[in-house]
Amino acid sequence: MxxxxxxxxxxxxxxxxxxxxxxxxxxxxxxxxxxxxxxxxxxxxxxxxxxxxxxxxxxxxxxxxxxxxxxxxxxxxxxxxxxxxxxxxxxxxxxxxxxxxxxxxxxxxxxxxxxxxxxxxxxxxxxxxxxxxxxxxxxxxxxxxxxxxxxxxxxxxxxxxxxDLALPSSPPAGSGPMRVVLGPQDDYFTPDAIRTLAENPYTVSDQADRMGLRLRGPKLDHGAKGYNIVSDGIPTGAIQVPGNGLPLILLADRQTTGGYPKIATVISWDLPRLVQCRPGTGLRFAIVDRGEAVRIAKAEDAAFRKLIATIRPAGLAGFDSSELLALNLIDGVVDARH
Amino acid sequence: MSADHPVVRFLPCGDGAVTVEFGTKIDPALSARVLALDAILDAERPAGFIEAVPTYRSLMVQFDPLAFDYEAFESRVRALVAGLDPAPKPGRRWKVPVMYGGKFGIDLEATAERHGLTPSQLIDKHAAPAYRVYMIGFMPGFTYLGGLDPAIATPRRLDPRPHTPAGIISIGGIQALIGGQAMPSGWHILGQTPVRTFMAGRDPAFLTAAGDEIVFVPTPADRWDALDRAAAAGEPVAELVTP
Structure with a gap:
C-alpha cells in the first residue's frame, strides 16, 4: 500500500x-x-x-x-x-x-x-x-x-x-478589519467596551494556539451584571472576555461550553484570515449585523467557488477570457468589503 | 424570569449559530424546555442545520449560513415556545459508584469541616439526591448536575488545581460534576468514580446525556482496582436502572 x-x-x-x-x-x-x-x-x-x-x-x-x-x-x-x-x-x-x-x-x-x-x-x-x-x-x-x-x-x-492540477493565480489575500457580530452576551458589557472593541487596535499575543487567540490591547469592561454567566454554548470565533477584561477568541479546539460572557463573534468568512495571524500581528474589529454577515458569507463563497473553478491541469499555458473575467470579479468582491 | 411564562431571546453567535435563551438561572423547568426544543429540532432538522448544543438554560443552534433560513427558524421557535413542556421528562437513571475521601477525594475532609459536618455526613448529603444531568460540556463527558443539597453548596476554590484526574466527583457553587478527563479544576473534589463517561472506541462512546438522572453509590475504596479494570476494558460499571 x-x-x-x-x-x-x-x-x-x-x-x-x-x-x-x-x-x-x-x-x-x-x-x-x-x-x-x-x-x-x-x-x-x-x-x-x-x-x-x-x-x-x-x-x-x-x-x-x-x-x-x-x-x-x-x-x-x-x-x-x-x-x-x-x-x-x-x-x-x-x-x-x-x-x-x-x-x-x-x-x-x-x-x-x-x-x-x-x-x-x-x-x-x-x-x-x-x-x-x-x-x-x-x-x-x-x-x-x-x-x-x-x-x-x-x-x-x-x-x-x-x-496534476494547478490554480493559475494566487487566492486574493484578504485585508481590513475582522468583522464581528455582537453577541451572544454583549449586554454584559458597558457601551464603552463595545466602542473600545470597534475602535481600538489589538495585538495577537504569544498565547495563540488551536484552542484560541488571546489578544493584547485595551480592556473590555463588564457592566453591572458582572463576568459570570451560567455556562452556555460557545460558537467558533466567539470573543470571550474573562474577569481580567482581555479578549480571547475561541477557535477549533475550544471547550464546548463556558461561563464567561462573549461580547461578539468573528464572522465565519474572516476566521481563516484571523487564524493565519501570527503572535504580534495587529488586528482591528468592525461590527456588522447578522444579515450583513450572511451576505458576506454568500458573496465570498461564490467568489471562492469561481476561484476553485479556475483550477486546471498543471503546466497548461494561458487562460481564456472568461477565466480572466471571473478572476476580476473575485477581486471586485474582495475590494468591495473594505 | 418566570418559568411559567416563557420568553425566549435569540442571542446572535455570528453568522453560523444562534443561542436560544430561555432564562439566566439554573432551573429544572428551563432545562426541560431546552431539551424539548432540542428534541423537536433534532426531529425536524431544517435545511442547513448542523447541530444543537443544549446547556442549562439555552440551546445553541449551529447552522450553515449559506443554506439556513434564519428568519423562518426564529418564527418556528417562537411558535413552539409556549407549547414546550416545563416538566422534566423522566430520563435514564444511572447508579454511579464513587470512592469518597482519601486519595480519591482530597477535599472531602476540608469541605465537611467547612460545613460543620463529619466526612460521612457530607458523603450522605452528597449521595442522597437523584441528580439531573443539565448538560455535558466543556470537554468530552464532563457531566454537569443539578440537585445538590444547598446546605453543602461551596464556592469554587480561588486557586484552581492545574491537574485533576479523570472521573473526579466534585462540587462547585450549587453545581455537582462528574469529570470526564484529566483537566485543571477549581472545584472541590469529594471522590472519584471508575466510570468513564467518555471512552473513544467504546460503543456507546458516551454514557450520560442531558436529561439523565444520576445517583451516586458510596463504594469501598478496595473495589477501585477491579472496577477501574472493568471500566478500562469498556464496561460501563455504572448501572442503568431505568432504560
Missing amino acids: TSLTVLAAGPATSIQDAGRFGWQRYGVGPAGAMDRLSLALANAIAGNPPGTGAIEFALAGGRLRVEGGPARVSLAGADCLVKIDGATVAPLSSVTVHDGQTIEVGAARSGMFAYLAVAGGFALKPALGSLSLHHRTGVGGLDGRALRAGDRLLLKLQEPAGQ
Missing part, C-alpha cells in the same frame, strides 16, 4: 479535515482545519472534495517520504516552500511524488497553518465521524495524537488517477 512516512514534523502537526460535528452536546469540540479555506484549496488542487483530511502544519514544516507507490500531493495556506528531493515545486500546484522520494515542507515564511493534501486522502479510521485531531482531548488524528517522526500514514489510493 502507498504510504507517507513522517521523517520530521513540528510539535503541532496533525491530521485535520472539515471538523467533527454532532458531538458538542457531549463536550466534544469540532476541531478541524483552523483555516478551512486553505484546506479546501489544497484538496481542490489535489482533486479531492473540500473537507478531505489533510496534514495541518503549524508554523514549523516537516519532511515525509512516499513509499510503496506514487502519491499526488498539494499544499495551500501559510506560505511554505515545498521541495521534492530538493527540487522546488511551483506553489498551488499538485505534484506526483514517486516511491522513495522525499517531500519537504519548509517552515512558514508568513502565516501560521498550511495543509498538505494527498489525492484520495488518508486511509485512517474516523473517530466520531471525523479524522480531525482535537489536541487536548486526544480524539481523532493518528492514535489520538499529533504526528511525529516514524509515523506511517497509509493512503486510500495505491496510485492517483488523472493528472
Whole structure:
C-alpha cells in the first residue's frame, strides 16, 4: 500500500479535515482545519472534495517520504516552500511524488497553518465521524495524537488517477478589519467596551494556539451584571472576555461550553484570515449585523467557488477570457468589503 | 424570569449559530424546555442545520449560513415556545459508584469541616439526591448536575488545581460534576468514580446525556482496582436502572 512516512514534523502537526460535528452536546469540540479555506484549496488542487483530511502544519514544516507507490500531493495556506528531493515545486500546484522520494515542507515564511493534501486522502479510521485531531482531548488524528517522526500514514489510493492540477493565480489575500457580530452576551458589557472593541487596535499575543487567540490591547469592561454567566454554548470565533477584561477568541479546539460572557463573534468568512495571524500581528474589529454577515458569507463563497473553478491541469499555458473575467470579479468582491 | 411564562431571546453567535435563551438561572423547568426544543429540532432538522448544543438554560443552534433560513427558524421557535413542556421528562437513571475521601477525594475532609459536618455526613448529603444531568460540556463527558443539597453548596476554590484526574466527583457553587478527563479544576473534589463517561472506541462512546438522572453509590475504596479494570476494558460499571 502507498504510504507517507513522517521523517520530521513540528510539535503541532496533525491530521485535520472539515471538523467533527454532532458531538458538542457531549463536550466534544469540532476541531478541524483552523483555516478551512486553505484546506479546501489544497484538496481542490489535489482533486479531492473540500473537507478531505489533510496534514495541518503549524508554523514549523516537516519532511515525509512516499513509499510503496506514487502519491499526488498539494499544499495551500501559510506560505511554505515545498521541495521534492530538493527540487522546488511551483506553489498551488499538485505534484506526483514517486516511491522513495522525499517531500519537504519548509517552515512558514508568513502565516501560521498550511495543509498538505494527498489525492484520495488518508486511509485512517474516523473517530466520531471525523479524522480531525482535537489536541487536548486526544480524539481523532493518528492514535489520538499529533504526528511525529516514524509515523506511517497509509493512503486510500495505491496510485492517483488523472493528472496534476494547478490554480493559475494566487487566492486574493484578504485585508481590513475582522468583522464581528455582537453577541451572544454583549449586554454584559458597558457601551464603552463595545466602542473600545470597534475602535481600538489589538495585538495577537504569544498565547495563540488551536484552542484560541488571546489578544493584547485595551480592556473590555463588564457592566453591572458582572463576568459570570451560567455556562452556555460557545460558537467558533466567539470573543470571550474573562474577569481580567482581555479578549480571547475561541477557535477549533475550544471547550464546548463556558461561563464567561462573549461580547461578539468573528464572522465565519474572516476566521481563516484571523487564524493565519501570527503572535504580534495587529488586528482591528468592525461590527456588522447578522444579515450583513450572511451576505458576506454568500458573496465570498461564490467568489471562492469561481476561484476553485479556475483550477486546471498543471503546466497548461494561458487562460481564456472568461477565466480572466471571473478572476476580476473575485477581486471586485474582495475590494468591495473594505 | 418566570418559568411559567416563557420568553425566549435569540442571542446572535455570528453568522453560523444562534443561542436560544430561555432564562439566566439554573432551573429544572428551563432545562426541560431546552431539551424539548432540542428534541423537536433534532426531529425536524431544517435545511442547513448542523447541530444543537443544549446547556442549562439555552440551546445553541449551529447552522450553515449559506443554506439556513434564519428568519423562518426564529418564527418556528417562537411558535413552539409556549407549547414546550416545563416538566422534566423522566430520563435514564444511572447508579454511579464513587470512592469518597482519601486519595480519591482530597477535599472531602476540608469541605465537611467547612460545613460543620463529619466526612460521612457530607458523603450522605452528597449521595442522597437523584441528580439531573443539565448538560455535558466543556470537554468530552464532563457531566454537569443539578440537585445538590444547598446546605453543602461551596464556592469554587480561588486557586484552581492545574491537574485533576479523570472521573473526579466534585462540587462547585450549587453545581455537582462528574469529570470526564484529566483537566485543571477549581472545584472541590469529594471522590472519584471508575466510570468513564467518555471512552473513544467504546460503543456507546458516551454514557450520560442531558436529561439523565444520576445517583451516586458510596463504594469501598478496595473495589477501585477491579472496577477501574472493568471500566478500562469498556464496561460501563455504572448501572442503568431505568432504560
